Amino acid sequence: MQPLIGDEVVVDKVDVIVIGAGASGLMCAATAAYRGKKVLLLDHANKAGKKILMSGGGRCNFTNMDAAPKHFLSDNPYFCISALNRFSPQDFVDLVDRHGLEYVEKTPGQLFCEHSAKDILAILLTELDWSGAELKLNTKVHDIEFQDKQTVLKTSQGEFACESLVVATGGLSIPTMGATGLGYDIAKQVGHSLLPTRASLVxxxxxxxxxxxxxxxxxxxxxxxxxxxxxxxxxxxxxxxxxxxxxxxxxxxxxxxxxxxxxxxxxxxxxxxxxxxxxxxxxxxxxxxxxxxxxxxxxxxxxxxxxxxxxxxxxxxxxxxxxxxxxxxxxxxxxxxxxEGYRTAEVTLGGVNTNEVSSKTFESQKQTGLYFIGEVLDVTGWLGGYNFQWAWASGYCAGLHV
Ligand SMILES: Cc1cc2nc3c(=O)[nH]c(=O)nc-3n(C[C@H](O)[C@H](O)[C@H](O)COP(=O)(O)OP(=O)(O)OC[C@H]3O[C@@H](n4cnc5c(N)ncnc54)[C@H](O)[C@@H]3O)c2cc1C
Missing domain, CATH: 2.40.30.10 (Translation factors)
Structure with a gap:
């Protein structure tokens, strides 16, 4: 990262900061870094991809080969179409095939790891490493300032500036795994509306x-x-x-x-x-x-x-x-x-209004250089691997534009 001398503090400047090292954030960070962007992926947790590890009963139902827009709920049902077309379940399968993942089709279309969800996380972390993106865990975001040409984040690990900020903080389910409402707060900070949230797949x-x-x-x-x-x-x-x-x-x-x-x-x-x-x-x-x-x-x-x-x-x-x-x-x-509420829910319904975000680039229509991907958006899939497919697809598509 290139240090920038500000008025009082030294600010590290990168092209892209992604907040949230979960499913969509990992995918987005690697995709952007492969394009030559300097990417910093931040998470307040002590480990990346905690929900991936606990998903699918520990074997991660990582996609559904039949995934189609009809399997997703949103106030704007057309929003998910573009990304789902541009990054399909087969695209994700091609990725895991390149890493030699062994998987099984439990019920038609539903793909699970043969052994452990750890294998999916290992693939994503390998991709992140190969792409050259930097991962910083245990990093709390205290403040975000949107300036004319950059965004500055004050965190527990110092200040960072970026041209593009991607919010990949997920929903509210399972707070003990690191879920917070930060993504919704950032959306509100720049004037986005939110669809009411509630625990689902619960x-x-x-x-x-x-x-x-x-x-x-x-x-x-x-x-x-x-x-x-x-x-x-x-x-x-x-x-x-x-x-x-x-x-x-x-x-x-x-x-x-x-x-x-x-x-x-x-x-x-x-x-x-x-x-x-x-x-x-x-x-x-x-x-x-x-x-x-x-x-x-x-x-x-x-x-x-x-x-x-x-x-x-x-x-x-x-x-x-x-x-x-x-x-x-x-x-x-x-x-x-x-x-049982957010304590055991797999997903959060509602979230950032998809009528105010580009379905092609995932850029906010309220704030240039700000992007929302994954579950923080008002897009919720059925049970059966659809929610991860949404995380991969939205993360990949935003990664091509940031
Ligand atoms: C028990 C369980 C089982 C599931 N099983 C499946 C399954 O088999 N198949 C399927 O398709 N879906 C499954 N899901 C749903 C799936 O896990 C989510 O839809 C998916 O992980 C969403 O991806 P995301 O990147 O939007 O958010 P997440 O993967 O939740 O990642 C969000 C990241 O943001 C970080 N974060 C949050 N707040 C902050 C903050 N304030 N500062 C910094 N970082 C922050 C979190 O620590 C986390 O790492 C399951 C969910 C649960 C809870």
Whole structure:
């Protein structure tokens, strides 16, 4: 870095400063440095990429081969299109292939590390090293001053000046991993508007009177369909000691908020007609036996509390009873209370208004030389590797312009 003599202090000057050494910041810093830019990547944490390390159950679901704009939520649904086209899942796969990463496709399109999320972070840090970008950890940003031709940052490690400042500070989820609202504060400082933020891809808690009953099911999972605001996900749901989690629940929290209607169908493949047909075709069989083939035993035990007649031969049941059972299964009562919040959420919905940022360069329309990338923007992906794909794509595209 070139020292600049200011009035009182020596200021190190670089072309680009990126705040946040997470997924998008690492990608952006390396891309810019490969172009010959002098890049300084700052993070207040003692380690880069902490969320990468804890992602995907420790194996990082690093992309989704089917990633398309429809998998992202934003006040401006068109904003993500350009970057997703310019840096595709295949582009990221090509990158990890060059490093010999071993990976697996768990469900169609969803790519995970074969061994550990550490492998993805190691690739990004290698790229950063090869690109010549400098990484400074344990660096707190105290103040940012936007001047005519440069931006000056006062930090716990001294003052730095740059032509381009990239904000890659992520969302608010998991504060213990280093999440802060700094990116939103910088956006507000230059007059950006923010879309309301809330924890998402997050477990749902249940109301106290239902919690006791459902806690007995803690640890078991079953396929459900979860529906809110006209959107349905058919994936597994997991009972926890606080409420419910698992892919179906995490996915629906992108579309559901406490107080709104949420419908959980615990036998999504079974129609009312199926239930009547079963009675017709196997009259000696009990509905308990039929449900036991479809649902975990402990869940059937819970259902029996409300439907003691389940143990009887199906031929002895009335149409009303069968209809009642169907309604119970199709609208299973989880009595949602709220969510576990930012403590366990994978992402933050909302953020910097994408109508005020260029979708090509990621430069702010309020402040020349200021860029926003990754999750700090109001762009949130579904569960399944989409959020990392957004981080790579936005980081790469901004890295080409800073
Ligand atoms: C438990 C968990 C599992 C996940 N699993 C997946 C998955 O498998 N697949 C997927 O696609 N997505 C997953 N995600 C989401 C994904 O991790 C994020 O969407 C992605 O990391 C966002 O990238 P980012 O660069 O915007 O922010 P981050 O990766 O969060 O990086 C932000 C960086 O900014 C730094 N920072 C914050 N505030 C400051 C400050 N004041 N000063 C300096 N530095 C600061 C942080 O320390 C951090 O290093 C998961 C998230 C969590 C929490």
């Amino acid at each position: 477990p749902i808690t249940v109301q106290p009177d239902r919690k006791g009953q459902l806690a007995a099911l803690s640890g078991i999972a079953c396929d459900v369909s979860a529906t809110a605001n006209g959107v349905t996900f058919q994936e597994p749901m997991l009972f926890t000691h606080r409420g419910v989690s698992g892919p179906a629940i995490l996915q629906i929290t992108n579309f559901w908020q406490p107080g709104e209607a949420l419908s959980i169908n615990i036998s999504p493949t079974l129609s009312l007609k199926d239930l009547f047909d079963i009675r017709q075709n196997t009259p000696k069989k009990s509905y308990e036996g039929i449900l036991s083939a479809l649902l975990p035993k402990r869940l059937v035990e819970l259902i029996k509390v409300d439907f003691p007649w389940l143990t009887e031969r199906s031929a002895q049941t009335s149409n009303e009873q069968v209809e009642c059972l169907f309604q119970y299964l199709a609208n299973f009562d989880i009595s949602p209370n709220g969510t």
